[in-house]
Amino acid sequence: MMNTKFRVLAFTALAALSATTAAFAEPITVYTPQGEERGIWITEQAAAAGHEIEILSAGGGELFDRILAEKANPQADVVFGLIDAAMASLKTESMFQAYEPAWAKGLPAVYRDDADKMVYKFWQTPIVIAYNADAMDAADAPTSWLDLTKPEYSGKYVIGSSAWQTTKSYLVGILVRFADENGDISDEGWTFMQDLYDNAIVVESGDAKTAAFVNGDAVIDLNWFGGVGRQAADVGYTATIVDTEGGTPFISEGIAIMDGTDQLDAAKAFVDWFGSPEFMIAYAQEFGQVPVHPEAVAGSPMEVQANATLVSPQDIDWDDVAPKIDGWMQRIELDIK
Structure with a gap:
């Protein structure tokens, strides 16, 4: 059935x-x-x-x-x-x-x-950082994924369920920046991941994510390209996409x-x-x-x-990292969230 x-x-x-x-x-x-x-x-x-x-x-x-x-x-x-x-x-x-x-x-x-x-x-589809241009000036927006742990962005962005394809993709894009030649993530990388979650609004549903933008707490959107425009239209704000330093996960x-x-x-x-x-x-x-x-x-x-050329791609070998992703997500679920 x-x-x-x-x-x-x-x-x-x-x-x-x-x-x-x-x-x-x-x-x-x-x-x-x-x-x-x-x-x-x-x-x-x-x-x-x-x-x-x-x-x-x-x-x-x-x-x-x-x-x-x-x-x-x-x-x-x-x-x-x-x-x-x-x-x-x-x-x-x-x-x-x-x-x-x-x-x-x-x-x-x-x-x-x-x-x-x-x-x-x-x-x-690029997985991008965008911001509510009605609530944040361009000069104040993050320029890199690694900027998100800065104190000024505390409670300003949402991390969704790690089961979501979009969330999983940008988490992988961040972790591979801390990988050694064997593909293992450094202690620095896991510390960064903990800081990333500590600085975020963490949700498990799309409605909870939208609510964070509706009530004005969240002004930075970590989303797939088409989802940025869709959410901005649903909530009612102007979204601007950042061409991030170090590239964007595609x-x-x-x-x-x-x-x-x-x-x-x-x-x-x-x-x-x-x-x-x-x-x-x-x-x-x-x-x-x-x-x-x-x-x-x-x-x-x-x-x-x-x-097609709006943002610069991050170099990720998805076939190479695929066998590691489940272990990475499990560690995030058990040790970080």
């Missing part, structure tokens, strides 16, 4: 398309954090292109746990929208099968899985076909369509997301093209 905390956003494609999708009689099941408005739109676009899908949506951490729990009996055919570290971890658990989509050869190498041909990236979202799917041909067809420059351009036009395929970037609105 499907867990009720996961919401199926759409079940069936348009009946009129049944003749064109006869080869794929059953809808494929897609797991993704892209829910609500985005999930509905993707389902509609897929149906129009002849792909019948069911989207199962939940938070990235919840989906990751569900996929692992279903390892012996996978329920999904395709997974997309989980970030680099999560997809790398699932790959090491032998959850995916090899498939090189039609659009892969046009990707920059950093977004391709040349070694295993399992996970290919389609969007990129995450990219991947797509892969589950090992054991009984809908392999339909899954391959969907992956070929989903990551194509044509669909990525349409997605960029609809939601302002920055694609990674050069053809898609070139065909995107000018604002999206500008956003």
Whole structure:
């Protein structure tokens, strides 16, 4: 029985398309954090292109746990929208099968899985520091992630659940600055992490985070790029993004076909369509997301093209750090929070 905390956003494609999708009689099941408005739109676009899908949506951490729990009996055919570290971890658990989509050869190498041909990236998102420009002057804003522990920022920013993809990403981005050649975090790094939490408003829900901005306590937002604008609009303030010293963690979202799917041909067809420059351009036009395929970037609105170079990326080898992340998050949960 499907867990009720996961919401199926759409079940069936348009009946009129049944003749064109006869080869794929059953809808494929897609797991993704892209829910609500985005999930509905993707389902509609897929149906129009002849792909019948069911989207199962939940938070990235919840989906990751569900996929692992279903390892012996996978329920999904395709997974997309989980970030680099999560997809790398699932790959090491032998959850995916090899498939090189039609659009892969046009990707920059950093977004391709040349070694295993399992996970290919389609969007990129910086995890940024932004501030409420109505309540804080630019001269007073932090210029680096390492500035956040300064006394003047005490109680001015929110750290969310470490299960959230965004929170996990910036925590990793901070910790790797304190890693030695073996990838071990120094005592200085763990001391900094303790100071970071001590200086923050720590919450476990999105509503609690929003409340901190509504009541004026929080004025610095640690968020994914699109989430900055969404929260500023919801709360009612002007957000300014900081191009931080030392770089900004960039995450990219991947797509892969589950090992054991009984809908392999339909899954391959969907992956070929989903990551194509044509669909990525349409997605960029609809939601302002920055694609990674050069053809898609070139065909995107000018604002999206500008956003692609708005902040400088931090150099993080996500495949390298992925095996360490669970241990780092566990230490944060047990020893720091």
